[in-house]
Amino acid sequence: MSDGDVSYARTPRTTPTRYKDRATWEQAAIHAILDSTYLCHLGFVADGAPVVLPTIFARVGDRLYIHGSTGSRPLRGAKGDQGLPVCVTVTLVDALVLTKSAFNHSVNFRSVVAHGTAHQVTDPVELSVALDALVDQAVPGRSAEVRPANAKELAATAVVRLDLDEVSAKTRADGADDDEADLDLPYWSGVVPVTTGYGAPVPDASATVPLPAHLRDLTR
Amino acid sequence: MSDGDVSYARTPRTTPTRYKDRATWEQAAIHAILDSTYLCHLGFVADGAPVVLPTIFARVGDRLYIHGSTGSRPLRGAKGDQGLPVCVTVTLVDALVLTKSAFNHSVNFRSVVAHGTAHQVTDPVELSVALDALVDQAVPGRSAEVRPANAKELAATAVVRLDLDEVSAKTRADGADDDEADLDLPYWSGVVPVTTGYGAPVPDASATVPLPAHLRDLTR
Numbered sequence: 001m002s003d004g005d006v007s008y009a010r011t012p013r014t015t016p017t018r019y020k021d022r023a024t025w026e027q028a029a030i031h032a033i034l035d036s037t038y039l040c041h042l043g044f045v046a047d048g049a050p051v052v053l054p055t056i057f058a059r060v061g062d063r064l065y066i067h068g069s070t071g072s073r074p075l076r077g078a079k080g081d082q083g084l085p086v087c088v089t090v091t092l093v094d095a096l097v098l099t100k101s102a103f104n105h106s107v108n109f110r111s112v113v114a115h116g117t118a119h120q121v122t123d124p125v126e127l128s129v130a131l132d133a134l135v136d137q138a139v140p141g142r143s144a145e146v147r148p149a150n151a152k153e154l155a156a157t158a159v160v161r162l163d164l165d166e167v168s169a170k171t172r173a174d175g176a177d178d179d180e181a182d183l184d185l186p187y188w189s190g191v192v193p194v195t196t197g198y199g200a201p202v203p204d205a206s207a208t209v210p211l212p213a214h215l216r217d218l219t220r
Numbered sequence: 221m222s223d224g225d226v227s228y229a230r231t232p233r234t235t236p237t238r239y240k241d242r243a244t245w246e247q248a249a250i251h252a253i254l255d256s257t258y259l260c261h262l263g264f265v266a267d268g269a270p271v272v273l274p275t276i277f278a279r280v281g282d283r284l285y286i287h288g289s290t291g292s293r294p295l296r297g298a299k300g301d302q303g304l305p306v307c308v309t310v311t312l313v314d315a316l317v318l319t320k321s322a323f324n325h326s327v328n329f330r331s332v333v334a335h336g337t338a339h340q341v342t343d344p345v346e347l348s349v350a351l352d353a354l355v356d357q358a359v360p361g362r363s364a365e366v367r368p369a370n371a372k373e374l375a376a377t378a379v380v381r382l383d384l385d386e387v388s389a390k391t392r393a394d395g396a397d398d399d400e401a402d403l404d405l406p407y408w409s410g411v412v413p414v415t416t417g418y419g420a421p422v423p424d425a426s427a428t429v430p431l432p433a434h435l436r437d438l439t440r
Contacts, residue, residue: 013266039313039327041261043272046233052263052272054311054331091274093259096418098435100426102355102366103373107259111274135322139412146322146407153323176424183426187366190427192359192439193419198316203410204396206320206403215318219412 013115014168022170027062030169033110034059034090038138042066043087044118057088058133062165064088064114065121065130068158078160083117088162093194099176100187106172108191114167118160124151130159141214233335234388242390247282250389253330254279254310258358262286263307264338277308278353282385284308284334285341285350288378298380303337308382313414319396320407326392328411334387338380344371350379361434 006027008014016023024030040057043050057066066088068078078084095108121127131154132143149157176189198219201211226247228234236243244250260277263270277286286308288298298304315328341347351374352363369377396409418439421431 013269013271039311041263041272041274041309041311043261043263043270043307045265045268045270048265049233049305049335050263050265050270050307051233051333051335052261052307052309053333054309054329056327085269087263087270087272089261089272089274091259091261096358098359098362100367101369101373102351102363103369103377105355105366107276107358109274113271113273115269115271131322135325138316138327139318142318143322146325147320147402147405149321149323153321157323176426178424178426182367184428185367186429188423188427188429188432188435190421190423192421192435195415195417195419197415197417199413199415201408201410201412203408204398206396206398207407207409208404209406209408212408215408215412
């Protein structure tokens with residue numbers, strides 16, 4: 001089996017109830033989606049109710065590191081040996097898909113949903129690796145050109161680890177899918193690409209070096 | 221009290237444990253963030269574990285309508301009189317904030333987190349309003365220039381309603397915040413704007429009318 005064929009195991013909760021043809025468990029496809037961004041939504045249960053917080057993550061191999069800065073609540077739960085049941089979801093929108101009927105409108109997207117138990121990273125070496133990875137996930141190469149975290153900062157950094165195990169991706173990458181009976185209606189239909197990018201970097205007054213290569217690469 | 225001063229009530233779970241100065245409960249600020257996008261992350265609890273799914277939403281007054289197409293699981297829970305406890309989170313990233321230390325890196329963002337009990341929309345009139353709002357949230361004005369949903373389509377549309385009540389926003393809109401001791405380090409620091417926009421619309425073969433004004437407005 002080649003690397004491209006490696007897949008995560010399917011479970012009931014990673015098997016969608018609808019649009020099953022949009023789902024994949026293939027490791028390479030899932031990693032590619034995760035590596036296209038740095039923003040995730042972290043879900044957990046607090047006092048029996050769901051909580052969803054945005055935060056940043058990094059992928060290192062088959063592991064996600066998730067930054068806890070959006071609130072200390074999830075981190076408290078992830079401190080013990082039991083860990084914290086979480087759902088981590090990553091979503092990229094690629095296009096609006098506009099049809100002649102309101103009903104058939106859709107969105108082209110790529111998403112990953114990972115279920116599992118998160119544990120707080122306490123080992124200083126792993127924490128240092130995770131913090132570098134969090135910086136590099138958004139700006140590849142940057143962690144080598146900043147001051148690394150010192151012991152005090154590492155102790156103040158809250159990161160949880162989630163092993164990728166029960167995980168799937170869903171994607172839609174297609175055109176407008178109108179009903180046959182609607183095709184002659186006098187309305188516009190088609191795809192509107194959604195674009196994301198970077199504006200020109202704005203240096204801080206303290207930036208005394210020219211724009212480094214890792215930012216020229218990112219923003220060109 | 222002017223409209224701009226209307227705020228949602230604070231509760232323990234809409235009061236952040238960290239960075240309290242970044243939080244607001246002001247209705248106008250929360251609505252403005254919600255109205256800047258159409259993508260949300262819907263969190264709920266299934267078999268005791270958290271689930272977070274991406275989907276689209278629309279705001280109509282103090283109410284969110286959330287499309288259930290990402291899976292029927294949450295919708296089943298929202299069908300009964302009891303409804304389904306949910307957390308709906310909306311996040312916009314505005315910039316990467318890069319500092320001279322790895323530790324002080326940050327993100328400029330705007331986010332809204334709404335807690336409550338979602339109920340499935342079953343009334344055909346409300347469902348029709350919700351479906352139009354879902355189309356218009358992404359492309360203002362479009363619902364008037366498509367074929368409206370018929371009875372069969374409305375019956376097949378899964379939408380849940382969440383009243384905005386226990387809701388807050390968090391924002392960061394600031395520059396690089398380095399430690400005094402790091403300011404002279406020979407590294408770049410500053411802000412990299414994150415941009416989102418639209419590419420040129422790609423008409424479907426069946427699009428027999430020119431690009432309508434609602435799409436010229438959106439994509440210019």
